[in-house]
Amino acid sequence: MKILLAVLPQEAWGAMLGAVAGYAYYRFVGCATGACPLTSNPYISTLYGAVLGFVVTARR
Secondary structure (H helix, E strand, C coil): CHHHHHHCCHHHHHHHHHHHHHHHHHHHCCCCCCCCCCCCCHHHHHHHHHHHHHHHHCCC
16 A cells, blocks of 8 residues: 555545545435536546546645
């Protein structure tokens, strides 16, 4: 586990965690009618979560 933590940069971990959070948001909150552009599609919500996770953890 230490090797994996050392190999992947902080931004990659943030993107992976964001992707999981985005999919969880789709799965548990979601949009039943399909009218919500971000939460009606699992791919879009997962990608959106990954991008947000990357941006939040990005180094300056």
